[in-house]
Amino acid sequence: MFDNEKITLAIVDDHPMILEGLKSLFQAEGSRYQLFCFTKGEAMLDFIQENRVDVVLLDIVLNDGSGLDFCKAIKQKSIHTHVLGISNQEERSIIFRFLENGGSGYILKNADAMEIVSCVEKALVGELALSKKVSEIMLSPVFAPVELPRLTKREKQVLEAISNGMTSAEIAEQLFISVITVETHRRNLLQKFKAKNMFELIKIATTNKLI
């Protein structure tokens, strides 16, 4: 990014009103920014393929896909582009997923104008850009009342192996126990999780980082 060049800022949002709002906000910033607006994520990706973009303000909920996926795609195409999520979506896990996917920050749409601008500038200098409310959300974990069953050492081993695609026979061989024992562990796992089958169980266990 050269000092004599403008900062290229892409805005992606499928609400025309919000797009307009952001547009006028950054046009007012003494023309430091060159704006490009998109209502579709794919169109923005095509643009980034061919043009240098410094910052993307990316809505999370778009009609042609998820901002989470678009963020990842942007960083894959252009690692130096800073991507800021901007959404009404307050869900904690969404924020984390966005950052994990390479986002440089996250802003809630009800943030005031100053905050949005300062987040963009933070991102530009390589800092993590979180609006006040967002960092509060990140620091306020809610522990779901869904009590996950705790697994024994053996059950963890079996579950881990299953999730790696091993069959009961293979697991039995690996753990030096009988196939029948492995199947008993399977049964107990299903009961503990109240899952209908292992597919559901593995999804639960994986999303809850048990394996």
Add this chain to the structure above:
Amino acid sequence: MFDNEKITLAIVDDHPMILEGLKSLFQAEGSRYQLFCFTKGEAMLDFIQENRVDVVLLDIVLNDGSGLDFCKAIKQKSIHTHVLGISNQEERSIIFRFLENGGSGYILKNADAMEIVSCVEKALVGELALSKKVSEIMLSPVFAPVELPRLTKREKQVLEAISNGMTSAEIAEQLFISVITVETHRRNLLQKFKAKNMFELIKIATTNKLI
């Protein structure tokens, strides 16, 4: 936390040397801190059950369990306790998991003394406390060369349903297609992912947030 009371700081680390180092660091801080040291996570949890603790400096790799789990357990027992991860573990996904589990911050062990102290103080006033190196890591996503196959709309629907524990017959009914078609989609999914079976595939898809 009252001004006339000391800040209670628990340190959990199974390397005696590091424990000593942190101890002397905070004892030097004009006795603002009252220290409690632990080499086992379980012992620290028992302590927190009975005593108010303002901040925990928690090693991620402990011999009696993972700091990730301990962090979650601490926040479940005592939501107001700030937990700071302190580890040599530089892995990006670990940092995110720690924060998702309720951590207030994360510090690498090679951070200098000042940085550690300032992170603790940041956490005390309710801010996200990341050492410089850590926030750099968070902002440097690496996109694994493992190219995930992109799924068609139908395949996503089928995979989603499988992961919710539905059988092929149930899925067929839900999507108004033949069981045979569902099984064809299953087959194609397995081939696309080069997975041995659906258990493995669901784990891959879930950890990569495809479902």
Add this chain to the structure above:
DNA sequence: CTTTTTCTACGGGTTTACCCGTATATTTTA
């Protein structure tokens, strides 16, 4: 030191997943 949990193991039976090849209509992309 007793009680509980965990790990181990058996038999028999039903359901489901998985593998193989094939094939046509529709939709998307080049």
Add this chain to the structure above:
DNA sequence: TAAAATATACGGGTAAACCCGTAGAAAAAG
């Protein structure tokens, strides 16, 4: 418009998962 990808569907067969009840030995917890 031609080629490729997608969604649909059939038949036959094997392997694996899942369900039921039961139960002893070892380890952990009280």
